[in-house]
Amino acid sequence: MTSLFQLSELTRSLFSLWTLTLCLIGIFSIVRSVALKRFRFAAFALLPFGCSYFLWQVMFDMHLFGDTGAAAAVTRKLGAFPWIGLLLALLVITPAAVVNLSAVIRYGKRSVTPDAVKLCLDWIPCGVCCFGDDGRVLFSNVCMNRLCIAATGSLLQNGNQFYDEVGDSVLTSEGRRWRFVRRELLLDGERLHELTASDVTAEYAKTEALQRDKEALSRLKAELNEYTLGIDDTVRKQEILRAKVNIHDEMNRLMLSTVSSVGAGEEEEDRIFSLWEQNALLLCMEADKNADPKAAGGVRELADALRMRLVWENEIPESLTDEQRSLFFKSAREAIANASKHAGAKTLTVSFEETEKEISCSFKNDGKLPKGGVRFAGGLYNLSVLAKKQGASLSAKTGEKFTLTLVFPKET
16 A cells, blocks of 8 residues: 555645644643633643644654655654555544534633633623732723723732722712722632722712702702791781781770760760770780790789789699680689679689599689679670680689689590
């Protein structure tokens, strides 16, 4: 059969090209396997690579020296073999190299490899950097490198120096705002530092808009408060003016009626005096709206003005509500006024009696007893109406002394 030395120069060149291609495939498989940290694939690729490289060296030596004595002994022995043996060897080596190469490529595409991680981190829209305690950068993606150049003007070479520049702050770069955050990691017993930069442009814009809205609302609130105070002041002034007008008109009417009643008889004078008394009671009621209902000073002042002695047999019960106390003091002033006007009394005694169901307030005077029955008119009638609105009752009886009694039911 035809030996390798007897083949044409073109045929031997084709065999040389074939073996060289297998060498390149083997080199790529070994390097790629080591990069993927798949050393098993690298070990499998060494056998076809070694065989193809040996055959390529034989073919190269054969091209240079042929079958002369200058050729190596191995070359002369293999060149004497039939060419079909070389073909069979290449047909065995080629599938092994191709299968190993495809396995390496398939693993790189389907598995999580350092290259895949690097590619993924380069595509994410935030910056990531990992460095050791000494500042040695173990990893940084494209975004973090770009931010480092914008912040320091140089490439990212030392993580500690870069962190000293930015810190846990917000950096403005390329019209966007980035927030830097550092945290510590423990990997294989070694402490690492992870520095991340997040794009907070949208959040920052919303925060600024919220702050502007808050300031606008604060100004609006201040304006509304000022406007409300103005409304309250205006309403108060109108009410005061209306009250002054009503009082002025009523006083004019009473004074005219008083002047016209001179010499008209005792009955007309009593009617006029009753009108004055009713208006005085209404004015006192209006004044009590702004006064402290617990204060008894007004009652004492009225008694002192009428030269009447006021005696309290016991203290005002604490169980009385504010409305009940207010009605009690109104009744006390009315009792003082009536005792002085109609009975000529010099002493008014106030006493209280409290039971489980009611509280009784009594006003006794030492003046003249009324002739006939007691008829509620004028101030007493107004008091009885107010007492009825609170569920209380107002009554009067004559015995040794005239007694006005105000009874409050206890709330359940």
